[in-house]
Amino acid sequence: MLNAMRNAGIMAGNPSDDDALYRAHHPRILRLCRMMLGNRDDGDEVAQEVFVKMIGQRSRGPEPANWSAWLTRVAINGCRDRRRSGWWRWWGRDGRELLDSDLTTLRHAEDLAISRQEQGAVWRRFRKLSPRQQEVFVLRHVEGWATREVAEALNLSAQAVKLHLFRATHRLREAVRSES
Numbered sequence: 012m013l014n015a016m017r018n019a020g021i022m023a024g025n026p027s028d029d030d031a032l033y034r035a036h037h038p039r040i041l042r043l044c045r046m047m048l049g050n051r052d053d054g055d056e057v058a059q060e061v062f063v064k065m066i067g068q069r070s071r072g073p074e075p076a077n078w079s080a081w082l083t084r085v086a087i088n089g090c091r092d093r094r095r096s097g098w099w100r101w102w103g104r105d106g107r108e109l110l111d112s113d114l115t116t117l118r119h120a121e122d123l124a125i126s127r128q129e130q131g132a133v134w135r136r137f138r139k140l141s142p143r144q145q146e147v148f149v150l151r152h153v154e155g156w157a158t159r160e161v162a163e164a165l166n167l168s169a170q171a172v173k174l175h176l177f178r179a180t181h182r183l184r185e186a187v188r189s190e191s
Contacts, residue, residue, distance in 0.1 A: 029069065032078055033062055039154070040086050046149050047090035049138050057089040083154070084164055087146055094142060136186035144179040147172055 040061055045054030064085050068074065075081035137145065143165075150161045151172070158176075162169045 029066060032065060032082075036079065036082050037062070040082055043083065043086050043149060043154070044090055046137075046153065047087065047142075047145060048093060053093055057086065057093055060089050061086045080160070080164060083150070087164070091142065132186040132189065133183055136183055140179050140182060141175075144175045144182075147175040148179040148183075151176055 037058070041054065041058040044057040044061070045051055048054045048057065061082055065078075065082060068081075137148075140148065146165060147161055147167075150156045150164060151158065156164070158169050158172050161167075162172045165172070167175075
């Protein structure tokens, strides 16, 4: 993607910095967008939009002090915009479940211990969480952010983050218990 933009003359600033930022953050932003939207194609599109905005920000300046937090915030806002758009709700999802391979994450021992049936139950329940609960859960447990960082990124109080996280975790645990 970045090479195509560079060839089109769209990129400004130091290209090696753009490439380094893209390589460092693309897998994480892609996973985040796919999880938040529950759809591989929509997640891919929003992730691309995030990096186009990054290039625009770098050319306009000033640069954010923390690119990771800035990119995450832009990704969350992009996912919210996508979910709110009338055509997205009208068009609807195509019914495909998001697969583990769509998230491009490394598999851990805990992941391998969960059966496919349990994974399906968790994903179905995750999709039923409120968008805010999904955001809090992903940033806290998937991205590994501290409660304070999640609160700042989502413009919430730490107490609100804890409440959303408690509710999301409780509902996901119910899904696992009901499958076992």
